[in-house]
Amino acid sequence: MMLYLRLFWEFFKTGLFSVGGGMATLPFLYDMSAKTGWFSTAQLADMIAVSESTPGPIGVNMATYVGFSTAGVLGAVIATLGLITPSIVVILLIARVLHAFRQNRYVDAAFYGLRPCSVGLIAAAGLLVVKIALFNVELFHSTGAFLDLLRPKALLLAALLLVLTNAVKATKKLHPIIFILSSAVLGVLFSF
Amino acid sequence: MKILLQLFAAFARVGVMTFGGGYAMIPILEREIVDRHGWATSEELMDYYAVGQCTPGVIAVNTATFVGYSVAGVPGGIMATLGVVFPSLVIITLIAGILTNFADLPAVKSAFAAIRVCVCVLIFNAVVKLWKKAVPDKAALLLFLLVFLFSVFLDVSPIVFVVLCAVAGIVLTRMGVRGK
Structure with missing residues (x-):
């Protein structure tokens, strides 16, 4: 019972304070992983991949996934309800004053500060994924050899994906799911 | 009652058809809300979407609550929101259940x-x-760098940064440094 309440509360906070949609929930999930130990950084990276490759908004998918892996089907439902409750409350409160809200200069000014904040938080959370996906910090700590810190296959794949998603005209508009699935195939073929 | 079920079904379809959320959702919303049901005009829909972006939470959820509320009041807002998250609940729970068995x-x-x-x-x-x-100007760049560095090196809840930056946005705007 306590676990369900805690799940609801953690996702309620995520829903209330994540601004900017999609990836904006990510820093909150990392914070949750560090504080509760419900899931590891690596597991979270896998959940992002699944959330990006399945139908539905990413933020909702991630809440469902975290809830399910923490406390089963009921956990999935409770985490998702926790995430959407603040949205429902806030939207219903401002629905009547929609135009005044959009044009309010304080709201506008607050969002001027919130937007770079959201990007900074996502970038910092992304760095944690980089640390486990491209580098092998544990092996480096045990051997002390600098080359052991790098995962060469992963770095090559990252370089390839960066080029394909940004510089190659034929591929850069493709849906992320195509890159995720291709990566999975390469991972199995070259035993990452 | 019928309208509530229609809202649930329409937004469940939006949930199923949306991969990743965000802008990918707009054409699907247009088809369901504007073309199929006539619940809002294209302009109204863009307004809802814009407010969905500048209120806390997942944009798709916010937009669903807004459209649902404008069509059928508070129950409408709740049903539309439940509709948009329903497919995620089913699909993710199935996939997560399967993956847990094969993870090793x-x-x-x-x-x-x-x-x-x-x-x-x-x-x-x-x-x-x-x-x-x-990040349109120097002050926003400074906020970005501060948030990035502090959250990499310190163990602080993201909530702290969100609250401080909202205040900073208001203070910086009043000081007139915005846009420089």
Whole structure:
């Protein structure tokens, strides 16, 4: 019972304070992983991949996934309800004053500060994924050899994906799911 | 009652058809809300979407609550929101259930090790794309750098940064440094 309440509360906070949609929930999930130990950084990276490759908004998918892996089907439902409750409350409160809200200069000014904040938080959370996906910090700590810190296959794949998603005209508009699935195939073929 | 079920079904369809949320959702919303049901005009829909972006939470959820509320009041807002999250609940629970059983297979581990690399690149690309809109001037750049560095090196809840930056946005705007 306590676990369900805690799940609801953690996702309620995520829903209330994540601004900017999609990836904006990510820093909150990392914070949750560090504080509760419900899931590891690596597991979270896998959940992002699944959330990006399945139908539905990413933020909702991630809440469902975290809830399910923490406390089963009921956990999935409770985490998702926790995430959407603040949205429902806030939207219903401002629905009547929609135009005044959009044009309010304080709201506008607050969002001027919130937007770079959201990007900074996502970038910092992304760095944690980089640390486990491209580098092998544990092996480096045990051997002390600098080359052991790098995962060469992963770095090559990252370089390839960066080029394909940004510089190659034929591929850069493709849906992320195509890159995720291709990566999975390469991972199995070259035993990452 | 009928309208509530229609809202639930329409937004469940939006949930199923949306991969990733955000802008990918707009054409599907247009088809369901404007073309099929006539619940809002294109302009109204863009207004809802814009407010969905500048209120807390997942944009798709916010937009659903808004459209649902404008069509059928508070129950409408709740039903539309439940509709948009329903497919995620079903699909993710199924996939997560299956994956948990196969997570220890070497092939699955290799696949996910490579997928994590892809996730890095996707997050990087998302940051670059968001950056262009979010960091228009020097003061915003300073906020970005402060939040990034402090959250990398300190163990502080993201909530603290969100609250401080909302205040900073108001103070910086009043000081007149915005846009410089």
